[in-house]
Amino acid sequence: MMFSKEEIANEMKIFLDEKDIYIDEPMSKHTTFKIGGKADIFVKLRNTYQIENLLKLCFKENMPLQIVGNGSNLLVKDNGIRGIVAKICMESYHFIDDCTVSVEAGMLNAKLARILMENGLTGFEFASGIPGTIGGAVRMNAGAYTREMKDVVVSTRYLDLEQAQELYSKNQSENKNFKIEDCIKEISNEEHCFSYRNSTFSKKNAIILETVFKFEKGIKEEIQKKMEEISIQRREKQPVDKPSAGSTFKRGEDFITAKLIDEAGLKGFNVGGAEVSNKHAGFVVNTGNATAEDVIQLTNIVKEKVYEKFGKNVSRVGNYGRTRVRDDGDVFAVFQFFYEFFARFGFIEFMICGERFFYVVTIKKFKRRACIFACDKVHRF
Secondary structure (H helix, E strand, O other), X not given: OOOOHHHHHXXXXXXXXXXXXXXXXXXXXXXOOOOOOEEEEEEEEOOHHHHHHHHHHHHHHOOOEEEEOOOOOOOOOOOOXXXXXXXXXXXXXXXXXXXXXXXXXXXXXHHHHHHHHHOOEEOOHXXXXXXXXXXXXXXXXXXXXXXXXXXXXXXXXXXXXXXHHHHHHHHHHOOOOOOHXXXXXXXXXXXXXXXOOEOHHHOOOEEEEEEEEEOEEOOHHXXXXXXXXXXXXXXXXXXXXXXXXXXXXXXXXXXOHHHHHHHOOOOOOEEOXXXXXXXXXXXXXXXXXXXXXXXXHHHHHHHHHHHHHHOOOOOEOOOOOOOOEOOOEOOOHHHHHHHHHHHHHOOEEEEEEOOOEEEEEEEEEEOOEEEEXXXXXXXXX
16 A cells, blocks of 8 residues: 555644644745745644654654754754654743743743743843754853853753663554653753753753753842843844854864955855855855755855865764754664765665654765765655
8 A cells, every 4th residue: 555645644643643644844934044845745743642642653664754843953854854843832830939930841031031031030131042942052052142951950850762762663563552751861051961052952862842941030120131141242243144053163173264265265155156255254044045065065165165275174063964953853863874884885785674664765975975866755655
């Protein structure tokens, strides 16, 4: 029997609102870069009940699942994402005490900053201009103006997807019901292993559900003034008028990356619709019709030019070399072993077999780096 995306979407209507299910949805609508091909199916998740049932469906049908937040740190390839893309839209919060608040992963940083301001709590102003969700910010230890998430996080609850997969398979064999409560874990601040734009979640196959923060009492008017000052600085120094994924390059250990890019004469340099910002050289912006390939080529050129002139290695935030969806994971993460091992031989084609689809993947070796050259989904009979 052959199953269509429409039939899968119909199955989802049992636990999802129809308005939260999209077929062949352009990911350019869901990223601040305004770049990205179509996702086979795009859904919005608003509670753990929906997460649980979506996981059951994905596990049963062996369907790839990609979790995203606000799309503010994403570069999605032009050929899109096969399988299901799920956006975490849970955004409730509650105060544990006067200075401690628990916040669900889907809340925007700016929204939390406003809530804290109204309650006279200081310590999160730095994140008021970071255009992402709490889950994404915790995952990458987002920061600005000398402050980072590590400074305010107490603990995080998350769903361990690897354990969930194992538990689902075990329960199926024993004819038991699958419950995600058994796969939800909590870690302390120290267990996040925070570092510059990184945390333990960069290596975990997990869905962040909720984070507890600790702040200090402050004066509402002073907090508001500080947030306004940060907003003014962002508008003056950053290209907020053009689509981007924020700062594209990591800071160097002993150099200012944007300064070297500027001194290399690369401000305003472009490939297609992707351009090194004239306002801030650390940003790559979409001038209107950029593709993911434009961005990848441009950042590669920037890295090469800076190294040629200064002998410094510039690193991108995230990993554009593979089919990587920045900071929110990789829909082809399961293939990484194949990338590293087989791609050394040149072109390799192999097939991933699920109950409903084949995934035919061609890999090529390019500049000593393995990357997906083509991926086609074939309905299985």
